[in-house]
Amino acid sequence: MSDVSEYNRKAWDHMAGKGNEWTVPVSDELIAQARQGNWSVVLTPLKPVPQDWFGPIAGQEILGLASGGGQQGPLFAAAGARVTILDNSPAQLDRDRQVAERHNLDLVTELGLMQDLSRFPEASFDLVFNPVSNCFVEDIQPVWREAFRVLKPGGRLLTGFCNPVLFGFDPDATGEDALRWKFRLPYSDLESRDPADLARHQASGEPLEFSHSLEAQIGGQLRAGFRLLDLYEDTAENWALAEFFPPFLATLSGKPED
Numbered sequence: 190m191s192d193v194s195e196y197n198r199k200a201w202d203h204m205a206g207k208g209n210e211w212t213v214p215v216s217d218e219l220i221a222q223a224r225q226g227n228w229s230v231v232l233t234p235l236k237p238v239p240q241d242w243f244g245p246i247a248g249q250e251i252l253g254l255a256s257g258g259g260q261q262g263p264l265f266a267a268a269g270a271r272v273t274i275l276d277n278s279p280a281q282l283d284r285d286r287q288v289a290e291r292h293n294l295d296l297v298t299e300l301g302l303m304q305d306l307s308r309f310p311e312a313s314f315d316l317v318f319n320p321v322s323n324c325f326v327e328d329i330q331p332v333w334r335e336a337f338r339v340l341k342p343g344g345r346l347l348t349g350f351c352n353p354v355l356f357g358f359d360p361d362a363t364g365e366d367a368l369r370w371k372f373r374l375p376y377s378d379l380e381s382r383d384p385a386d387l388a389r390h391q392a393s394g395e396p397l398e399f400s401h402s403l404e405a406q407i408g409g410q411l412r413a414g415f416r417l418l419d420l421y422e423d424t425a426e427n428w429a430l431a432e433f434f435p436p437f438l439a440t441l442s443g444k445p446e447d
């Protein structure tokens with residue numbers, strides 16, 4: 190495992206310990222509603238994923254890719270899907286296991302990296318659900334290649350990701366400075382910060398992040414063999430930058446039948 194993956198494993202365990210919003214599992218009430226067919230999930234902070242991106246979910250084999258935290262996987266399982274959640278953080282996977290055990294859900298967890306799905310045979314899944322997470326990976330082409338391989342023909346990849354423009358701004362700046370362009374793209378926590386700033390960032394236990402161009406995000410999916418079927422942009426609450434441009438995108442892509 191690379192140093193970045195090892196560092197980010199500990200960082201996300203730390204985020205889970207701190208109660209970061211992406212580590213808080215769904216309530217028992219939401220599970221009960223999902224059992225009745227009423228459920229909604231996000232790939233990005235706010236906008237619900239359109240239901241027609243999923244089709245009828247009961248009986249589908251779904252891979253939640255870097256989707257730990259007990260948020261989406263348990264809802265898919267309560268709605269009748271067979272769910273595998275793969276994530277790099279043991280603490281995040283614990284969240285899914287706890288909800289699944291409490292509600293007797295068809296959900297298994299796998300500790301691993303989204304860029305290496307070699308444990309799964311080709312054509313294992315009907316749908317891969319990948320919420321915003323590829324900013325924690327330096328090279329995302331293996332993610333698209335692997336997602337394509339493990340999907341059945343006709344299968345779908347649902348992905349959320351950061352607008353690369355976001356990474357031009359200093360995430361630690363406040364006031365007017367938060368709106369001032371600072372970094373050349375592509376951004377890398379390891380390369381773009383000065384050493385003292387990087388040391389401070391790592392001491393805080395925050396994960397390491399990397400920007401990826403739209404060419405790497407969308408072009409990369411197309412080069413892996415996917416067809417782009419739909420796309421939307423999303424915003425976020427209580428964030429000055431989000432008043433100027435949408436910081437997140439989500440795509441629906443399909444693996445052709447033939």
Ligand SMILES: C[S@@+](CC[C@H](N)C(=O)[O-])C[C@H]1O[C@@H](n2cnc3c(N)ncnc32)[C@H](O)[C@@H]1O
Nearest residue numbers: 201211255258276277278281302303320322325
């Ligand atoms: C923002 S959280 C996303 C999960 C959350 N359920 C959601 O709705 O967005 C990012 C997740 O990506 C996982 N992650 C980061 N790098 C990863 C990698 N290389 N492979 C697999 N999971 C990774 C983290 O452990 C964390 O659980």
